[in-house]
Amino acid sequence: MKLMLADYGVGNLHSIRKALELAGAEVEVVSDMSRLLGAKGMVFPGVGAFDATMERLLPVREQVRARLAAGVPALGICIGEQIMFEGSTEGKDPGLGVFPGRVERLPAEMLPHMGWNTVETVDPLFDGLEDHHFYFAHSYYGHPSDDSIVRGTTEYEGRRFPTVFRRYATYGFQFHPEKSGDEGLDLLKHFVAFAEGQQ
Amino acid sequence: MLAKRVIPCLDVKDGKVVKGKSFVNLKDVGYPPDLAAEYSKEGADEVVFLDITATRESRRTVLGLVKETAQKVFVPLTVGGGIRTAEDMHQALLAGADKVSVNSAAVSHPELISECAGRFGRQCVVVAIDAKRTAPGRWEVYTRGGSQPTGIDALKWAAEAEDRGAGEILLTSIDTDGQKDGYDIPLTKAVVDETSVPVIASGGCGSMEHIYQVFAQTDCSAALAASIFHYRECTVGRVHDYLRERGIEVR
Numbered sequence: 129m130k131l132m133l134a135d136y137g138v139g140n141l142h143s144i145r146k147a148l149e150l151a152g153a154e155v156e157v158v159s160d161m162s163r164l165l166g167a168k169g170m171v172f173p174g175v176g177a178f179d180a181t182m183e184r185l186l187p188v189r190e191q192v193r194a195r196l197a198a199g200v201p202a203l204g205i206c207i208g209e210q211i212m213f214e215g216s217t218e219g220k221d222p223g224l225g226v227f228p229g230r231v232e233r234l235p236a237e238m239l240p241h242m243g244w245n246t247v248e249t250v251d252p253l254f255d256g257l258e259d260h261h262f263y264f265a266h267s268y269y270g271h272p273s274d275d276s277i278v279r280g281t282t283e284y285e286g287r288r289f290p291t292v293f294r295r296y297a298t299y300g301f302q303f304h305p306e307k308s309g310d311e312g313l314d315l316l317k318h319f320v321a322f323a324e325g326q327q
Numbered sequence: 328m329l330a331k332r333v334i335p336c337l338d339v340k341d342g343k344v345v346k347g348k349s350f351v352n353l354k355d356v357g358y359p360p361d362l363a364a365e366y367s368k369e370g371a372d373e374v375v376f377l378d379i380t381a382t383r384e385s386r387r388t389v390l391g392l393v394k395e396t397a398q399k400v401f402v403p404l405t406v407g408g409g410i411r412t413a414e415d416m417h418q419a420l421l422a423g424a425d426k427v428s429v430n431s432a433a434v435s436h437p438e439l440i441s442e443c444a445g446r447f448g449r450q451c452v453v454v455a456i457d458a459k460r461t462a463p464g465r466w467e468v469y470t471r472g473g474s475q476p477t478g479i480d481a482l483k484w485a486a487e488a489e490d491r492g493a494g495e496i497l498l499t500s501i502d503t504d505g506q507k508d509g510y511d512i513p514l515t516k517a518v519v520d521e522t523s524v525p526v527i528a529s530g531g532c533g534s535m536e537h538i539y540q541v542f543a544q545t546d547c548s549a550a551l552a553a554s555i556f557h558y559r560e561c562t563v564g565r566v567h568d569y570l571r572e573r574g575i576e577v578r
Contacts, residue, residue, distance in 0.1 A: 142423045240450045242525050244330040244578040261578035265450040307403050
């Protein structure tokens with residue numbers, strides 16, 4: 129299974145690339161975002177701020193959204209998940225608009241929400257990983273206008289907020305599977321198998 | 328619920344992991360990428376990699392070592408030591424660090440914190456503070472590997488660092504560091520009260536009990552330790568079990 133990994137030009141992709149390879153995928157890093165239009169599967173990594181992440185994607189925003197709406201499997205991680213929404217209070221640029229809703233500041237006293245937390249989910253991607261912790265590092269979160277895209281939630285400071293999303297064959301994780309030890313690698317294996325099943 | 332983090336720290340000098348008492352009398356304990364990989368496998372919640380001589384000897388962080396470590400470790404990696412400019416931080420991030428800590432340079436040029444937070448996001452900016460007690464309830468910031476007093480009040484500095492964009496504070500007590508007699512509870516408590524970003528307690532860990540105590544007595548987010556892991560006195564997995572049995576949330 130070949131996945132294209134979007135390189136926004138703002139951070140290192142060593143860990144996510146290596147983790148996807150360990151999960152069984154063949155990874156092609158692309159910095160020319162129009163290449164994504166021919167991808168069999170896409171991964172949007174979690175590095176940078178909202179606008180910096182969208183910058184290279186803006187010219188092909190509509191086409192990428194059309195590919196995702198057509199069912200090309202994709203995974204967005206942290207900021208890569210947030211850009212799936214229509215926009216963010218963190219930035220001025222529009223997102224890809226695959227997930228209905230906007231990205232907002234997490235209502236919490238201590239920010240960033242940083243460290244290992246659990247995800248309550250019944251999504252089949254998490255089979256066998258239900259009670260595990262995953263690594264989070266963020267101050268914003270996706271606030272969907274349609275709850276049917278929410279596939280998992282996390283509790284922080286007594287409130288629950290959505291942390292796993294799916295629409296079409298596009299998944300979004302607020303946490304970093306590539307920084308979540310063996311369980312994170314297992315989850316990426318499940319995603320690679322899912323992407324293969326969509327071909 | 329958010330878990331408390333247990334973080335092995337690798338103090339690196341001349342490409343090797345060392346451990347010393349109050350930053351002097353350093354002793355060699357291993358090769359950084361190997362130790363980091365081992366800790367990661369044993370369940371470390373994160374690994375901190377500090378090039379302790381970088382500032383003092385005017386040497387930049389050994390990026391090759393960072394790169395090798397980052398390839399083997401699938402938990403977050405924080406890198407610090409000798410970070411003077413936003414470009415230094417950029418280089419460390421490109422080498423594979425998830426977070427970068429700044430210490431002396433942030434004290435002399437506090438705008439470095441906001442510059443880095445603006446460019447890379449505050450979640451990857453860690454401000455390391457080395458503090459020494461001057462009177463009950465008062466601590467002074469030291470820089471240059473704990474050798475240089477600055478006259479700056481540690482609590483005020485912690486609050487300023489947060490205002491300027493620090494995403495986390497790595498707080499080391501010079502008084503307890505290397506003593507293996509427990510963390511500096513009053514200092515940790517005071518800094519946690521003064522700020523609303525995660526605080527990592529550091530300095531003084533000699534046993535699992537000490538890690539339990541700092542979590543039971545303060546609201547710090549993480550505890551950093553070096554020698555108990557380096558000398559194989561226990562593993563992070565055992566510390567997790569010990570904390571879990573005592574009602575502390577761990578992963």
